[in-house]
Amino acid sequence: MNLPSSRRPLPPALSVVVPAYNEADNLPALLDEIDAALRHVTRYEIVCVDDASDDDTAAALAACAANRPQLRVLRHRARSGQSAALRTGVKAARADWVATLDGDGQNDPADLPRLLQARADADDSVRLFAGWRVRREDSASKRWASRIANAIRTRLLHDATPDTGCGIKLFARDAFLDLPAFDHMHRFLPALMQRAGWRTLSVPVNHRPRRHGQSKYDNLGRALVGISDLRGVLWLLRRNPCAVADERIIRSTELLS
Structure with missing residues (x-):
């Protein structure tokens, strides 16, 4: 039976997409924190994408979804990577604006209202608000590797x-x-957004140590993959610039002139 339009639940104003691979021990607390951060701020949904985990992630998400109507769970049939999981979640999202957090709990959901406020203060040309971990809570080797990678990427x-x-x-x-x-x-989201004609803005955010489990990346593996990816993004920036058009409203007086 179709409900009258006045009684239908309003669609979410924000979709929070969380990609996860083998994060069974981190997700329940992370979901609680997302709820606490957004409950009184905006209408939201959480789209959690399980990238074919082989631990108890699926069971943990099923238990969380039992008492969270705002939680939607998707699962890849085969492991496809973080970018694929993000895209799966964004395609499934029902809101016009999407927030993302890693499933390991190192991103702080309490920063979500700060990003929303930054969007409210910006003009329509800004389509990406990127978190900036001013104080990293990672190992020294990982921090140095990230600094070097960021310096090379920014220069190029x-x-x-x-x-x-x-x-x-x-x-x-x-x-x-x-x-x-x-x-x-x-x-490479900031560079890709800028290539598409949009502005981006970096917003300082909190960063936390991992509570459970281990990182899915090592510095050497990340660096080797990053070099290949950087070359591909450079090719995109040089070979395929995107055009942005503004709609022109033609007045009846212009048609007669």
């Missing part, structure tokens, strides 16, 4: 983003889905 891509690898971001759903899709593209 000129994306004016101090921390493109931060998992907490806020962006317009349609702008994201217009971007070229490839593995690891989530590490």
